[in-house]
Amino acid sequence: EDQVTQSPEALRLQEGESSSLNCSYTVSGLRGLFWYRQDPGKGPEFLFTLYSAGEEKEKERLKATLTKKESFLHITAPKPEDSATYLCAGAGGTSYGKLTFGQGTILTVHP
Amino acid sequence: NAGVMQNPRHLVRRRGQEARLRCSPMKGHSHVYWYRQLPEEGLKFMVYLQKENIIDESGMPKERFSAEFPKEGPSILRIQQVVRGDSAAYFCASSPKNTEAFFGQGTRLTVV
Numbered sequence: 001e002d003q004v005t006q007s008p009e010a011l012r013l014q015e016g017e018s019s020s021l022n023c024s025y026t027v028s029g030l031r032g033l034f035w036y037r038q039d040p041g042k043g044p045e046f047l048f049t050l051y052s053a054g055e056e057k058e059k060e061r062l063k064a065t066l067t068k069k070e071s072f073l074h075i076t077a078p079k080p081e082d083s084a085t086y087l088c089a090g091a092g093g094t095s096y097g098k099l100t101f102g103q104g105t106i107l108t109v110h111p
Numbered sequence: 112n113a114g115v116m117q118n119p120r121h122l123v124r125r126r127g128q129e130a131r132l133r134c135s136p137m138k139g140h141s142h143v144y145w146y147r148q149l150p151e152e153g154l155k156f157m158v159y160l161q162k163e164n165i166i167d168e169s170g171m172p173k174e175r176f177s178a179e180f181p182k183e184g185p186s187i188l189r190i191q192q193v194v195r196g197d198s199a200a201y202f203c204a205s206s207p208k209n210t211e212a213f214f215g216q217g218t219r220l221t222v223v
Contacts, residue, residue: 034211043115043202043214044154087154097144097204097212098167101154 002027004090006102013109016077021105023071023088032096033071035064036087038104044087049096078109113137115205115215116185123221124193132188132218136205143186144212145178148200160186193222 005024013019025033032051036044048057050066057064061082063074073086085106089099116135124130136143145157159167160180171178175193180186190197200219204212 032211036214043117043216046211046213049211089154094209095142095159095167096209097142097206098156098159099144099146099154099212100156103153 002090002092002100004088004100004102006086006088006105008105009103010106011108013075013078013107015079015109015111018074018076018078020075021073021086021088021107023073023102024069025071025088025090025100026069027090027092027100029092030090031093032091033066034089034091034099035062035071035073036089038085038087047086075107078107080109080111083107083109115140115203115213117201117203117215117218119218120216121219121221123223125223126194127192130190130193130197130220132190132201132203132220134186134188134203134205134215136186136203137207137213140205140207140213142206142208142212143180144204144206145186145188146202146204146214148202148217150199154202157188190220193220195222198222 003026007022035047038044048064053068085104087104089101143160146154156170158178175191177189200217202217204214206212
C-alpha cells in the first residue's frame with residue numbers, strides 16, 4: 001500500500017529563520033511527487049511537481065528536492081504570509097491526479 | 112481562466128437526506144478527481160472520472176456514494192442517506208491530461 005509520511009507535524013519559525021519540511025514516501029511506480037499549500041478553509045494550491053531523484057525546483061522562498069525515498073521543502077527566510085499547511089503527495093499508477101497525501105506540516109511564521 | 116469551481120461551499124443535511132456536490136473543472140480539463148478530508152485526517156482519494164466514464168473508483172465507499180461526469184455539465188458526487196460520519200470537506204480537482212491536478216475550494220458537508 002502506498003504511504004506518504006510528513007514531519008514534523010507542526011513547525012513554528014521566527015520570520016527570517018530558514019528550515020526544511022520532510023516527506024518520506026513509499027509509492028509503487030512513482031510518477032511524480034507533488035507539494036501543495038493549503039490555507040484554512042481553502043483547497044490545496046499546487047506548488048511543485050518532482051519527477052526523478054536529484055531534481056530540484058524553486059519558487060520564491062521555497063525549494064523542493066527529491067531523493068529515491070524522501071522529498072524536502074526548504075523555506076528560506078520565511079515571512080508570516082508563508083504560514084499554511086504544506087502537503088506532500090505521491091502519484092503512482094497511471095494517473096497524476098490519483099494522489100496519496102501525507103498528513104501535512106502546519107507551518108507558523110511569527111513576525 | 113477560472114479555477115475549479117465547486118458548489119455549494121457549505122451544505123447542511125439531516126441524517127437520511129441526500130447530498131449532491133457539484134464540480135466544474137477548469138476550462139480545457141477533461142480529468143476530474145474527488146477527494147475527502149475528514150476532520151483531523153489527510154486528503155483521501157475517492158474517484159477519478161473522465162467525460163462519461165469512471166476510470167478509478169477504488170477509494171469510494173461501497174454503498175451510498177456515487178459519482179458521474181456527464182458529457183455536458185459539471186461532475187456530481189452524490190451521497191445518499193447521509194450519516195454523521197459523512198461530515199467532511201469534499202474537494203474536486205481537475206487536470207487537462209496526465210499532469211498535475213488543480214483543486215477547488217471544496218464543499219464542507221455537515222450532517223446534523
